[in-house]
Amino acid sequence: MKVLLKIAWRNIWRHRLRSLVVIISIILGIWAGIFVSAFSFGLNDQRKVSMIRNQISHLQVHNPRFSEDQSVQHLLANSPKLEEWTKQNTDAQYAFRMKTMGMAATAHYGGGVQIIGIRPEQEASLTGLQSRVDSGSYLDDEGRNPILIGAALAEKLEVKPGSKVILSFSDEEQNLVSASFKVRGLYHDVSSQIEKMQVFVRSSDLQKLLGVQSNQFHELAILLQDDAQVEAQAQAIAAAFPNEKVESWKELAPELAYADEIMSQALYFVIGIIMLALSFGIINTMLMAVLERRKELGVLMSVGMSKRRVFAMIILETLFLALLSGPMGIIAAYLSVSGTAETGLNLAMFSDGLASYGIGTIIYPVLPNSFYFGTSAIVFIMTLLAALYPARHALKLNPVETMRTL
Amino acid sequence: MSVIETQNLSRVYQDGDSEIHAVDKIDLSVEAGEFTAIIGPSGSGKTTLLNLIGGLDNPTSGTVTVEGKPIHQLKDNELINFRLQHIGFVFQAYNLIPVLSARENVEFIMLLQGQSKQERESRAKELLQAVGLEQQMHKRPSELSGGQQQRVAVARALASKPSFVLADEPTANLDSKSTEDLLDIMHKLNKEEGITFLFSTHDQRVIDRAERLIYVEDGKIKSDEKQ
Secondary structure (H helix, E strand, O other), X not given: OHHHHHHHHHHHOOOHHHHHHHHHHHHHHHHHHHHHHHHHHHHHHHHHHHHHHHHHOOEEEEOOOOOOOOOOOOOOOOHHHHHHHHHHOOOOEEEEEEEEEEEEEOOOOEEEEEEEEEOHHHHHHHHOOHHHEEEEOOOXXXXXXXXXXXXXXXXXXXXXXXXXXXXXXXXXXXXXXXXXXXXXXXXXOOOHHHHHHEEEEEHHHHHHHHOOOOOOOOEEEEEOXXXXXXXXXXXXXXXXXXXXXEEEHHHHOHHHHXXXXXXXXXXXXXXXXXXXXXXXXXXXXXXXXXXXXXXXXXXXXXXXXXXXXXXXXXXXXXXXXXXXXXXXXXXXXXXXXXXXXXXXXXXXXXXXXHHHHOOOXXXXXXXXXXXXXXXXXXXXXXXXXXXXXXXXXXXXXXXXXXXXXX | XXXXXXXXXXXXXXXXXXXXXXXXXXXXXXXOOOEEEEEOOOOOOHHHHHHHHOOOOOOOEEEEEEOOEEHHHOOHHHHHHHHHHHEEEEOOOOOOOOOOOHHHHHHHHHHHHOOOHHHHHHHHHHHHHHOOOHHHOOOOHHHOOHHHHHHHHHHHXXXXXXXXXXXXXXXXXXXXXXHHHHHHHHHHHHHHHOOEEEEEEOOHXXXXXXXXXXXXXXXXXXXXXXX
């Protein structure tokens, strides 16, 4: 075995350039496959984090009927008790909200919006809404009926801070209510869809207009300090408030939760295809190596080298190519993933497209470690399969025919 | 006792519609310790005869018996093993393994036989010494001259302690000096160690040294004489 290893190793260096071409192409293939995977995972992660931080939070508590029917009367069953509970459990951030659908209109345009009544301070610390106000200012206790609207909607409505917007919606008794709001500021969001849809007012103003008491809300959003605590906290709250419905982000946005799994399957598939293409390169190279060494292999068989050993030698040569290039490709990929994981890749030029997808312009590649092992396994298996054909070809050689003379 | 014995040995090739009788009903017996040359013009069937005796080719009819064993009945894998244990080969084009050094080439056969490292090393050294290449044993074939390579090939052929050595035109690619050296070595091994050599050759220098000459033409033995 040792001498077979030695022969196989030396054989691959007989055609240095040819072996190097194969090695480099495997390195590049693995590197590209892994790096693209890390980039995709990063994109996905960022979308998830951004959705959790800016939009849905880790947990939301509602009236059990609210998710099917967002009518005004489907308030939280026990808002005051929930509020008390939030004051005792200070290791998370909370925001109480009112929510209703309505119309926003100016002289130029009118369209459907989701009107969200917030407590400005709570919302600022939970979703960072305050920091996303670009022009004008954030909501506070001053002034009458201030409103924050998204920059994209402002463009449609042709309003700027100081302008008036009319909001119309149904109150608790299904009467149509219209009220004039003064634009306090314009916010931006990574998602342009959200900028067009959501407007923020003070919850106290909305409660008055809807005819709801000032301690009643539709929604409690909770942002935990630790992602891993989501399930445990959801259960704890559900146990404490059996009349409310508690949902985690995975239930609120299942597409975010499944994305990781779907992504990893899709990426293994991509890497598989890359390796399939590379394995044809390997087959080609090894077949060439077998064909040009027909005579030599014939001699080996003549002097008594068994077919099993000839087969093993060709397999070993192929595996050496993979063992040389596989780790290098994986190391190169690891270095470039960890190198860009902190600085990120700036994709400012594609920012419009990314914004509507719900992510920022800098992507931070990230890859689960299991992926490196998975990729290594794919490389190993594909190379082994690629080795079989040339090795089988070597077995079929007939010593006399290969040598012509004895 | 005969080391090699063929009876009614034939090998027929199909060439389109016609049949070529490369070896035609040859009866031949080679005794232990002989130094025999098979001679004849190109295409006379010398090489085919050696291939059949060496178990590299299967006869169309007839038998080949080596040390009492009918090798024409062996299966592929059994033949490979039989060659490994009983037959030493020397090829016209040396055919050493290019990626192994002279010593490793010689050791390789013994390694296939499963001999211990110690045995291999000492025998390889001894054989390379016998062919006068002790100094070159760490060189690879590409670093050796043709004559030196062929001497390594002789050492390799002897490494497995074979019943006999088959050599197909061993001097065809060598100059006079190398040919003389090689023949001296083979002759010495034949005389001192009793090793049986069977050559095919055109080379007058080899013919002059051979002790038995078998003249083959059109696949048949035309003459067989000791000199």
